[in-house]
Amino acid sequence: MLDNRTQEILLIDDSPEDRALVRSALIQGAPQRRFIFREASNGREGLELLQSLEANRTPDCVIVDINMPNLSGLEFLAEINQEHLPVAPYPVIVLTGSLEVDATKAALSQGAQDYITKDAIFPQVMPRLIDNAIERHKLMIRLTESERAADAANRAKSALISNISHEIRTPMTAVVGLTEVMLDDSISTEQQHTLEMIRDNGKYLIEIVNDLLDLSKLEAGMLKFDPEPTELRAFLQETIELMQVRALEKSTLLLIETADELPLAVQIDPIRLRQVLINLIGNAIKFTPKGTVTLEVRGDQQHHGYIEFLVRDTGCGIAAEDLDEIFQPFAQARQERTEQVKGTGLGLAICQRLTTAMNGTISVSSQLGEGTCFNLVIPAHEVKDYQPTIETRQQTLSDDVLSGCRVAVAEDTRSIQYLIRKFVTGAGGELFLFDDGLSLLDAQQSGQLDVDVILTDLRMPRMDGHELTQKLRAQGVTTPIIVLTADAKSETRDLVMTSGANDLVTKPIDRATFLGTLAHWCDLANCD
Structure with missing residues (x-):
């Protein structure tokens, strides 16, 4: 096949003999091609040559020596790839001595496509080396663009x-x-x-x-994990109690079995682990009406510092052909699709991803008509000298839990205003409503606001809760501030706490949690 391509090559080397050697090898190795050579004796001259070229006249390949005075090959690569991308803007081949291993690795990590030692410059090698570098560069550019598009799509x-x-x-x-x-x-x-x-x-x-x-x-890799010392048996008991109502609705017996050797406290993320366990237990209850679901917890026999959670049920079981896909998003077992059972098919997919993120494993075994067992193993190192914390908030709230408590609220949604009014006044509190943060701030600045607690929505017109909190704190206001948000991300909590808020309540508002939080901060304000 006739190879009559025209290729423009930029040669950067302080040795005229080495540049001549490269030219000769290319011309002899591909005599039917037309080569256009541009040459520079150091990296600085090479950069100036590149900058002088028109946008549509960029070289097909750059061949640069690693060791040169006045801007070496590595410095040249750093200059043309200032964004530190995995690939340089042009296909680059570095010329190196046979012992310059570290420098060669550095050049490849900075975006060069290939390298060649000067004693290996032969006509049989050079044309193919350039072709491979050009093709590899195109593939890397496509890959980088695809990764950027995927990242942008994930963010969107x-x-x-x-x-x-x-x-x-x-x-x-x-x-x-x-x-x-x-x-x-x-x-x-x-x-x-x-x-x-x-x-x-x-x-x-x-x-x-x-x-x-x-x-x-x-x-998107955006979910945060916050391991903390956690009293294990108390954590398990709370989890079971959360699921007892659902079990009663299905006339399902929900049991827990814990091994004697379990440590008092372990280092885990209690929120994420509870999320996994609730998903697994909830699934088991859903498919085990009038049956038995058991959570068994024990130390992993094969790995020290790991704990094994087994969720067993006596339900309908899962068909063997469904087990391989049960952890895929939106996947549902055959009986779940045919029976009147609610579910998006996301729960187990989330369980698997959460478990992997916690450096654990999850698996399932099942027999149709006999039941299913999910096996969860996660690292949970024992916390020595653990001191149980004392819960400060009331678990049972009286009807007048907010008696004498004055609450200022910045909230722009009328229905939420009405709901908060019913909750606060129904618990004996006094309410001062504002349609946005700016209105509340004006009342504070004019001396018309004398309250025990400030509650502000995070998203509002004119002035949001984040800005309101910052301005109140900047003015020396020490009143407890609680932020109300529909965004339950841990990043949001970090943001509002950094701005000076004392607490955060997420939507949808759970009345007991909401009133308990207000009562807690009202009590502290009145104590001061």
């Missing part, structure tokens, strides 16, 4: 899901919260059942939003 997806999460959580806060308010009224049994269905389906919708948000953050 995460931003979209975060925005959707906020837009859904805010109205669902009103739906679920106002339903609970109505359930406190004197209503008929039929009305109670109707309101309970509205509330339960609202909570289910919020669970779906949470799953989508978590999966998106896991795929």
Whole structure:
């Protein structure tokens, strides 16, 4: 095949003899090609040559010596690749002595495509070396562009899901919260059942939003993990108690078995581990009506410092052909698709990703008609000399838990304003409502605000909760500030705490948690 290409080569070497050797090897090795050579005696001259070329006249390949005075080959690479990309803007081959191993590795890490020792410059080698470098450069450029596009798509997806999460959580806060308010009224049994269905389906919708948000953050590597000393048996008991209501609804017996040798406290991320366990236990309950679900916890026999969690059920089981795909997003077992069972197919996918992120493993075994067992193993090193913390917030709230407490609220959504008013005044508190942060700040500056606690939404027009908190703290306001947000990311908590807030409450608002948080800070304010 006739090879009559024209290739423009930039030769940068302080040795005229070496430049002549490269020229000769290329011309002899590919006599049918037309080569256009541009030459420089050091890296600085090479840069000036590149800058003088028009945009459409960039060289097909740059061949540069590593060791030169006045800007070496490595310094030349650093200059043309100032963004530190995995690939330089042009195909680059470095010329090196046979013993310059470290310098060669450095050049390749800075974006060069290949290297050749000066004693290996032969006509049989050089044309093919240039062709390979050009082709490899094209592939690397495509790969870099694909990675950039994928990163941009991940960021856009995460931003979209975060925005959707906020837009859904805010109205669902009103739906679920106002339903609970109505359930406190004197209503008929039929009305109670109707309101309970509205509330339960609202909570289910919020669970779906949470799953989508978590999966998106896991795929983008944005989910944070915060291991902390955790009292293991208390953690397990709380987890089981959370699931008892769901078990009672299905007439399922929920049991826990813990090995005697378990340590008192371990280093784990309790939020993420509980998320995995609740998913696994919830799934087991869902498919085990009138059966038994058991959480067994023991030390891993094969790995010291690891704990094994087994979630066993006596339910319908999973078909063998479904086991391989059970941890894939949106995958559902055959019986889940055919029976009237709610589920997005995201729970187990999230479990697997969370487990992997915690450096653990998760597996499943099952027999149709007999039941299923999920096996979770995670690192959980014992915490020596652990001192249990004392819970300061009330677990059971009285009807007048906010009696005498004055609360200022900056919130722009009317339905949330109404809900907060019902919660606060219903608990004996006094409420001062503002439509945005600027209105609350004006009241503070004019001396019209004398309250025990300030509650502010994070997203508002004119002035958001973050800016309001910063300005209040800058003016010397020491009143406890609680931020209300539909964004449950740990980064958001870090942001508001850095700005000077004391606490954070997420939407949808859980009344007991909300009132308990307000009461806690009101008590502290009055103690001061």
